[in-house]
Amino acid sequence: MFDYQVSKREFQNWLIKMQEEYEVWAPVKVGKNYTWGSWDGGSFPDEDYQNTLKPPKDLFFPQYEVLLKYKKVKGKRPLIIEPDLPQEKRIIWGVRPCDARSLTILDRVFINKDYEDPYYSHLRKNTVVISLVCQKPGLGCFCKDPLTIEGSDLMLLDCGDTYLVKLVSVKGKGLIKNPVFTADKPINIPMELPANPFNLEIADKDLAEKLEVIYRSPLWRELQEKCVNCGVCTFLCPTCHCFDLTDDQKGKKVRSWDSCMFASFTKQASGHNPRPTGAERLRQRVMHKFRYFFENHGIFACVGCGRCV
Amino acid sequence: MKNMQKKVVAFLCNWCSYAGADLAGVSRFQYPPHIRIIRIPCSGRVDPLFIFNALKYADGVLVAGCHPGDCHYTSGNLVARRKFALIKSLLDFIGLEEGRVQFDWISAAEGNKFAEVATKVAGEIDNLPQWDGWGERK
């Protein structure tokens, strides 16, 4: 059920008005592919837009982030300078529902009852997510529900000249004060949306138990034979969140993306590596996403976006 | 002074060009102070990484070694020759200004040549447009 119908022209004007207060991010076409960039005020994603190359996790959990700076002070303890958290309010629109849902999975990692990561949560609080429903599945897609509202604040459905708009969250509702958004009754989806192309049930509740059984199987060695441990799967995955904390040369403590696919991810100072070959690392990635995360949080750390495929 | 802010990193081989620079100093041949010298055992030790990395922080690079045939390690500079040709060609290909990275052979007895080359290279780099450090500075 959608709540409003607006013409694309009205939506564009509304978004341009929003740009006065918010930074607006959208999928920007570079060559043949789309990446996240500043919205130019005019372009809309083409018909061939399936998904961006990189997920929007960059916008909340940057690849390289300075956590704090420190300076030596003679005779005293070092001076610690916390960086100013970015104050801009942002709107990101054109996010696919799977990617929007991935944000709720990242939320479980960074914002939980034990600890709230200030850098991530600040960016999350200041950002409104407007998702755009897919017209057709991509080649590698295997999401369970193409209409999932998790993670979105507003959801759009492209109907040619108009967008159907669905209110999802309080934050989204706060944006829609513009008289452009009027409706007197809920609107049904006018067309048939294609179903999952693979017809697979990946969210099998027993998956976690099955994975426990095959932990020692030689299957892992076979599967990883062709894997070159490049790490691209972790870079492009919207839910992968492992990071490394290091000190940069100029007195900065930084957090940067790391990948369990790299051999040095678990290399210890003694030289011992508990995951010496790719087989252990591939197994670790699958286990983390479908067993450990499930046991800790009750959901799989995978949204079916298909980028790894 | 504008010139003082520009830096040129010079990779000099220990046996010839570094000794040549030393001789220039002892003989009081003047050369610009913004040449910063790094002593390496042989010009063959120069990994392309050194040059590219130096450009992140400096405005230019000079690499100097023994004359071919005079290498203290016999063939270090001969092997380096091929690398240098490729490095120069690659840098030119990607649009780096001519004169920002320069190579020469300077022997231990050529103190005046070192001073001349250093002055010439520093002068040329000073006249080039402001370098952006591979996009680091604007």
Added chain:
Amino acid sequence: MTVLENIKAKAKELLEAKEVEVVIGFAQGTLPGKCTPYFARTTEEVERFVWQDGCNLNLANYLSKFSGKVGIIAKGCDTRSIINLIKENQVNRERIYIIGANCPSMGSCHNCRHPQGVIADFYAEQVQLNNQDDFSDVEAFEELLSEERKNYFYQEMSKCIRCYACRNVCPACYCKECFVEENLPCWLGKTTDLADNIIFHLTRTMHVAGRCIDCGACVRACPMEVNLSLLNRKLLKDIQELFNTEPGLSLEAEPVLNEYKEDDPQPFLIGGEESV
């Protein structure tokens, strides 16, 4: 018999005679038009081999993963990589059995000069194809003004996300510790800043110079479609012009940056070419 049947027959023969423990080849991939590397250990598994458009990965990269005797179905670029690996003592010639065949995936590499195997223990087909590579793409780029070249280069480099896929699929990149992972000294930051990206790619290009045979694996592996082939092919062209040689063609020739000649050209010198 078709090429594929030849390949399968030979692979089965090798496995049955226990001359090799595994044969490396391609099988049908999960997405249309794509093939995936496949490691057959039994005659039943050999049946899954394919040899068609889409078989374009460089399989020589996998040789170091196996310690016993391996067979490999090698097209042109694979064989040249194997030659380079043998010359650099990374792979023992006696422990590999090369089944050579012409590359079935010509559409993806327009400039390929050697689609047929350069070295093989067994040729699965006799047709010899030979293209002429004129490096016209490199020359076209060289025609541009230096400002335009710099802008294009910076733009391409800003796309890079430093995933190192290019390095990992390259058969020439086999260092146990890559220069990007070194901590003492720390050459490159972990950022995806333009400067770090540029230094990474320029250095990697120079490190594989003379050993890169333009198989295109790096270009295909890159998730952001950075134009890596431009850099590698520029050096291939230079090596052809300056030193009159092509890497990976013969087992006897020294790697081009390992050797030197008395009259090597010196176009890089201050004041131009000087006589030695």
